[in-house]
Amino acid sequence: MLLRPPCPVPHWDWVVICNFTPARKILDAGGALAIASDHNPGSAPMGDLLTQATILGTFEKLTNAEVLAGITFRAAAALNLSDRGQLTKGFLADLSIFHTHDHKEILYNQGAFKPCVIWKNGEVVFDKHKRS
Numbered sequence: 001m002l003l004r005p006p007c008p009v010p011h012w013d014w015v016v017i018c019n020f021t022p023a024r025k026i027l028d029a030g031g032a033l034a035i036a037s038d039h040n041p042g043s044a045p046m047g048d049l050l051t052q053a054t055i056l057g058t059f060e061k062l063t064n065a066e067v068l069a070g071i072t073f074r075a076a077a078a079l080n081l082s083d084r085g086q087l088t089k090g091f092l093a094d095l096s097i098f099h100t101h102d103h104k105e106i107l108y109n110q111g112a113f114k115p116c117v118i119w120k121n122g123e124v125v126f127d128k129h130k131r132s
Contacts, residue, residue, distance in 0.1 A: 027062070032074050034070055035049075037052045050110075053070065057107060064104050067107055072085050093122040096119075098113060117129075
């Protein structure tokens with residue numbers, strides 16, 4: 001018997017079970033939805049969180065806001081990380097910046113749209129504009 005992960009792992013659902021976690025039903029029932037990627041070479045070799053979140057959002061008819069919440073503050077809450085997941089004074093600055101004029105493009109491009117700058121704990125860890 002296969003046990004479903006405790007939060008939606010879209011590629012795992014796609015490869016192993018073929019039924020997505022009922023994300024729309026969870027949200028409509030007042031539940032909180034955290035979305036994760038299980039970069040596991042055995043059962044879920046696709047590690048791109050944005051691609052997986054977009055696939056789940058499309059099949060479960062989630063709004064962009066619901067998907068982005070699921071991979072940010074709701075994901076942090078699911079992991080009991082109360083110091084991150086939102087842009088708030090005093091929180092850890094773990095964030096990604098994308099070259100776009102519309103945040104909807106981030107999910108619309110289904111994982112092909114990559115961040116140009118990434119901060120981890122308030123420090124820039126990736127900047128595609130700087131040469132190595």
